Amino acid sequence: MSNPESPIPNPGSIAFIGGGNMARSLIGALRRGGTPAASITVAEPNEAVGRQLATDFGVSVFSDGIEAVNGAGTIMLSVKPQVMRSVCEHLAPALAGRHPLILSIAAGLRIDQIDRWLGGGYPVVRCMPNTPALIGAGASGLFANDAVSPAQRERAQAILAGSGLTVWIEREDLMDTVTGLSGSGPAYFLLMIEALEDAAVDQGLARETARALAIQTCLGAARLAAEDGEAPARLRERVTSPGGTTHAALQAFAAGGLRELVAVAVAAATERGREMAEELG
Ligand SMILES: NC(=O)C1=CN([C@@H]2O[C@H](COP(=O)(O)OP(=O)(O)OC[C@H]3O[C@@H](n4cnc5c(N)ncnc54)[C@H](O)[C@@H]3O)[C@@H](O)[C@H]2O)C=CC1
Numbered sequence: 241m242s243n244p245e246s247p248i249p250n251p252g253s254i255a256f257i258g259g260g261n262m263a264r265s266l267i268g269a270l271r272r273g274g275t276p277a278a279s280i281t282v283a284e285p286n287e288a289v290g291r292q293l294a295t296d297f298g299v300s301v302f303s304d305g306i307e308a309v310n311g312a313g314t315i316m317l318s319v320k321p322q323v324m325r326s327v328c329e330h331l332a333p334a335l336a337g338r339h340p341l342i343l344s345i346a347a348g349l350r351i352d353q354i355d356r357w358l359g360g361g362y363p364v365v366r367c368m369p370n371t372p373a374l375i376g377a378g379a380s381g382l383f384a385n386d387a388v389s390p391a392q393r394e395r396a397q398a399i400l401a402g403s404g405l406t407v408w409i410e411r412e413d414l415m416d417t418v419t420g421l422s423g424s425g426p427a428y429f430l431l432m433i434e435a436l437e438d439a440a441v442d443q444g445l446a447r448e449t450a451r452a453l454a455i456q457t458c459l460g461a462a463r464l465a466a467e468d469g470e471a472p473a474r475l476r477e478r479v480t481s482p483g484g485t486t487h488a489a490l491q492a493f494a495a496g497g498l499r500e501l502v503a504v505a506v507a508a509a510t511e512r513g514r515e516m517a518e519e520l521g
């Protein structure tokens with residue numbers, strides 16, 4: 241495991257195929273970490289999106305992937321899962337002679353699918369980042385196939401580490417679990433912030449005040465869990481006076497089956513990743 245404070249070795253020349261939200265976050269992190277703009281190319285068919293990337297990060301943007309991958313040592317596949325097959329099949333002839341390192345951040349898609357669509361025999365690292373990557377507070381799981389060399393593992397990790405925590409996952413099927421946990425996870429905590437805010441507003445607190453308190457409470461709890469060294473359950477006990485207010489709230493959560501509901505939600509996200517992979521062949 242590495243944390244965001246780890247030094248970021250120069251990851252070399254990298255081509256992003258798809259310059260949307262996640263790619264933008266990862267490119268921003270690479271640039272902030274000192275990767276020169278000249279080492280980054282992007283294929284992005286949406287002109288406005290591409291122009292903004294070029295303006296903000298100084299990177300070269302092409303409308304066609306073939307131009308973007310020319311000479312790149314690492315290819316980051318950052319398109320939606322639904323277009324990944326056609327994107328890979330389009331790139332295959334241009335990559336066949338040199339087999340560069342392939343990274344994919346697509347939810348669900350398995351390494352064997354991506355490798356097959358590219359023509360086979362590629363070193364592929366499947367990665368699952370999340371949106372807090374935008375501010376360097378992301379969390380990524382990574383899994384490499386056997387064709388990935390130790391140096392390529394380091395390179396893959398360096399590319400993701402600029403945007404936050406990186407963790408190597410021991411089995412590829414668990415990457416769907418990572419997707420259901422941390423890939424989709426920012427949405428769960430944001431939903432909790434929304435719900436807390438709404439509950440307090442219903443009781444009469446001003447929305448602005450409720451939002452500020454809810455956000456800071458989420459941030460504070462996360463920082464405590466990250467920095468204190470105690471397990472989250474112990475930290476929760478410290479908040480919970482016997483017969484007090486927190487106890488009353490936690491009892492309400494338990495009566496509503498919160499833990500079970502969270503397990504069902506994570507399982508639904510995990511399963512959806514697997515289904516998407518099946519649907520896309
Ligand atoms: N949004 C999230 O929270 C996370 C997303 N992911 C994965 O990241 C990938 C990208 O997701 P987002 O950035 O959210 O989507 P997005 O829709 O913002 O970005 C995808 C980009 O690909 C471009 N594109 C479409 N066809 C293309 C082609 N043929 N060649 C090059 N570019 C093309 C689109 O114009 C778009 O800008 C997905 O596979 C998703 O599963 C992974 C982790 C978290």
Ligand SMILES: O=C(O)[C@@H]1CCC=N1
Nearest residue numbers: 346347419423424425
């Ligand atoms: O919802 C999705 O499919 C993507 C993958 C993880 C987060 N967003």
